[in-house]
Amino acid sequence: MAKAKKKQAKTRSDFSKYIRWFWILFSAGVLSVALIFLLAAWGVFGDMPDHTQLENPKTHLATEIISSDGVTLGKYYFNDNRTPVSYDDLSPHLVDALIATEDERYHKHAGIDARGTLRAFVFLGKKGGASTISQQLSRQLFVGVASRSTIGRITQKVKEWVIATRLERQYTKEEIIAQYFNIYDFGNNGDGIRSASRIYFDKEPIDLDIKEAAMLVGMFVNSSLYNPRRNPEGVKNRRNVVLYQMYRNGYITENVKDSLQKTELDLNYTPQSHRDGIATYFRGYLAGFMKDWIKNNPKPDGTKWNLYNDGLKIYTTIDSRMQKHAEDAVQQHMPRLQAEFFHQNTPGRNPTAPFLDLTKGAIDTLMRRSMRQSERWRHLKYDLKKSDKEIEASFYKPIKMAVFEWKDGKPSERDTIMKPIDSMRYYKSFLRPGMMSMNPQTGHVKAWVGGMNYRHFQYDMVKQGKRQIGSTFKPLVYATAIDQLHLSPCDEFPDTPFCIEANKHGNPEEWCPKNSGGDNDYGGNRTLKNALANSVNTITARLIDKVGPQTVIDLARKLGIKSDIPPVPSIALGTPDISVYEMVAAYATFANKGVYTKPVMVTTIEDKNGTVLYQFTPEANDVLSAETAYVTVKLMEGVTQSGSGARLRSKGVDAYRADYREIVTGYPYQFTNPIAGKTGTTQNQSDGWFMGMVPNLVTGVWVGGEERSVHFKSITYGQGAAMALPIWGIYMKNCYADESLNISKAEFEAPASLSIQVDCSKVKPKTPVDDENDQLPDDLDFN
Structure with a gap:
């Protein structure tokens, strides 16, 4: 009995020992785990984010370029084309698909899913992993690429857990989801959900439907493997898995799942690169503008802003609708014009082509x-x-x-x-366009087309390029004469040969311009309105003789033209090289009642938090009297009523044919509203211009080759009315068709007091006679 009791006591003692060791080992295990977590939190296994870093995680954010109508024109970025969005900007389908696929119990845990972790441990991950959305976010934000060693993977997982719980304390569930979508790289420059949705579907994230959201969420598993451009079938299969998960978790019905799984991906691939998309030439100019702004405007801490990483928002004056109309006009006209140029410059017709x-x-x-x-x-x-x-x-x-x-x-x-x-x-054989459109009252530039394809022709012909402007300079001569001599559009001048002798107005030798038709292109008297409409060189020469070249140059400077203009009489016919940008701003002064307004392209710059860093200040100067500006506009209306721009009024042909030659005699525009403008054609047809104005929009167009020796042989195709005017006509027709743009069809507003008569039917013209010059002209020919 004593022996049995002794044995039983020994058994109890041994059992107690086991129990004691169990609790010792269990406590040691718990303490070890706790210690590991503490060590991880203290940064022993590597740097851990502090409160500030959790509040402001370091991610590279692209600078966004925003149009006046709220559309993203493009972005500046090096590697990360990322623009963050808030939770409210996400489609509910995105959120449902994410939770259903990545973390079914997302709203029931505080960063670590104990049930999922236990399942992953027991089944060694064969029945799914255990990473929550919060853990995956912590990995992408702070942990980085997985280690190859077992110990390294364990410590990284511990760090994930610690950071995930911190994220859950720092942010709401909605904020974590938004960050998760914003941080992921969806491939093809789709950094973050906003870029991805724009690139793959040309939509904002809020507008994504169920199957689009399911495709993008399906890419979370591996965007390199599930790339919709390289592996559409694999992406479709993965999308269908996400749709099943959404059905399984009650977000969609079985019928919806079955019907959507049968559909194609229906991508609308819209790449976002620096050389693709809308307004590429404007974005090229803007990069230079921002470089100068950054140089002179440091951050509060004295460091420089980074255009490609700091997530700035640049609000511009460009209207995305008008920009699209402008680019469409260029792409509609230029291939037909180019086809005719190639037709004329085959090796058989022109051995030195182009x-x-x-x-x-x-x-x-x-x-x-x-x-x-x-x-x-x-x-x-x-x-x-x-x-x-x-x-x-x-x-x-x-x-x-x-x-x-x-x-x-x-x-x-x-x-x-x-x-x-x-x-x-080969590239020199291509004709190139330049086009800018501007509101004359505000100075806001609404459209900017510096060429026809930024990938292959990067030189910007709006502001960088300067070309001879031909007769588009004549309105400046007329405006000077009206201002100085109080002339009327109804005043007549003799259309006869005219010369300015040597040493007059700084002219080194005698200058005798002739009209475009040659020695026989003269006859009688012409009103100033008729002379400008028909681009009569002799009468323009008479005007600059009366006011002097320097007076015209002084006006040009006040109109914002900074390009070199030599003080010689021949500038009257458009010999200077001037940019489209300068010419549009100058013409806008006439439409703005004599007030020059400096072109504006950027209205506001903000940092990523919405703090305003720059606000533009309008720059305007009174240059001409409202009367002089109005009279000049009325003169230019004659160009589209009876001059080289009159084809804007005609019915013309009903449609373009592939052969451009079909359309040179007529254009299907049929504008009936007041339009002021001027065509320009330079020597040998090297440059074609058209400047057109309505009360609230001034647009200039230039077309020509890279080299002046690349041009049409005859004026039939090489004149501004055939090269440049069609782009203006197509553009304006599309702008008028879009009634939301509110482009004016009204008359130009006359000043309250008008002492100069502009209606020639109501006045008997006075005729300044100037017959002292009867010498023959030389061969200078600008039309």
């Missing part, structure tokens, strides 16, 4: 100069340290390249093998 009036030696010299100015030369010379001989030889070795072409009336690329020197000559 050049005219140049010898082979002159062409070789031009090409060598262009070669040395090319980006290819710069790269080989300064980056790769090649010799001039090696570089020049490389231009004559065929290489693979993609070249620009118009295909079916749209810009396209063609893969080919070509010598770089031949590609340079």
Whole structure:
């Protein structure tokens, strides 16, 4: 008995020992786990984010360019094309798909899903992982790429858990979901949900439907593998898994699931790169503007803003609708014009194509100069340290390249093998446009088209490029004469040969301009309105003789033209090189009652938190009296009533044909509202211009080749009325069709007191006679 009791006592003692060891080991395990978490929290396993970092996690944010009508025109970024959105900007379908697929008990845990963790531990992850949305966010924000070692993976997982619980304390559930969508890289420059939804579906995140949301959420598992452009079938299968999860968790019905799983992805792929999208040339200009602004406006701490990482918001004056109309007008007209140019400049018709009036030696010299100015030369010379001989030889070795072409009336690329020197000559054969549209009262630039394709023609012909302006300069001469001499559009001048003798007005030799029709293009008297409408050179020469070149130059400077203008009489016919930007601003002064308003492109700049960093201040100056400006406008109305711009009024042909030659005699615009404007054609048809105005919109268009020796042979196709005016007509027709733009069709407002008669039917014209010059003109011919 005693022995049995002793044995029983020993058994109890052994059991108690086991119990004691169990609790010791259990407590040690708990303490060890707690210690591991504490060590992780203290940063022993690597840096951990503090409160400030949790509040403001470091993510690179793209700078966003926003139009006046609230549309994103583009972004500036290096690697991260990310623009964050709030929870309220997310489609409910996105949230439902995310929770159903990634974290079914998201609203029931505080960062760590104990049930999911236990399941993953027991089944070694074979029945799903245990990472919550909060853990996945902590990994992307602070932990980074998974370690390859077992110990490393364990410590990283611990750090995830610690940070996830901190995130849950720091943010609401909704804020965590928004951050999760904002941080993920969806591929193809789709950094964050806003970029992804715009790139894959051309929609804002709030507008995504069920299947679109399911596709994007499906990409969370691996956006490289499930890339809808490279692996559409795999992405579709993954999307269908997400749709099943949404059904399983009660977010959609079985019928909805079954019907959506049968559909295609229906992508609307809209790439967001610096060379694609809308307003590319304007964005190129804006980058320079921002570079200067950043240089002179540091952050409060003295450091510089980063245009590509700091998430600035740039609010611009560009109207996305008008910009689209402008780009559409260019793309509708230029391929047809180019087709005619190619037709005229085949090797059989023009052995020196695309050049005219140049010898082979002159062409070789031009090409060598262009070669040395090319980006290819710069790269080989300064980056790769090649010799001039090696570089020049490389231009004559065929290489693979993609070249620009118009295909079916749209810009396209063609893969080919070509010598770089031949590609340079090929690109010189293309005619190029420049176009700007501006509200004359506010100075707000509404549309900016610096070329036809930014990938292949990056030189901006709105502000960078300056070309000879031809007869579009004549209204400045007329305005000066009206201002100085109080002339009326009804006053008559003799249309006879006219010369300005040598040494007068700084002219080194006698200057005798002739009209566009040559020696026989004279006759009788013309009113100023008729003379401007028909671009009569002799009468313009008479006017500059009366007021002097310097007076005209002084007015040009007040109108914002800073380009070089030599003080000689020939400027009257448009010899200076001036940009589209300058000309539009100058013409806008006439529409704005004589008040020059400096063009405005940027209204506000904000930081990522919405703090205003820059607010534009209007710059305006009285340049001309309201009367002089109005009379000049009435003169220019004559251009579209009976002059070279009258085709804007005609019915013309009903539609364009592929052969551009069908449309040179008529245009289907049929405008009936008041339009003031002026065409311009320079020597040898190298440059075609049209400046057009209605009361609240001034638009200038230039078309020409890169080289002045690239031009049409005849004025039939090479005049401004055929090269540039159609772009203006198409653009304005589309703007008028969009009634939300409120483009005016009204009369230009006359000043309260008008002492100069503009209605020639009510006055007997006075005729300043000037017959002292009867010498024959030379061959200078500007139309």
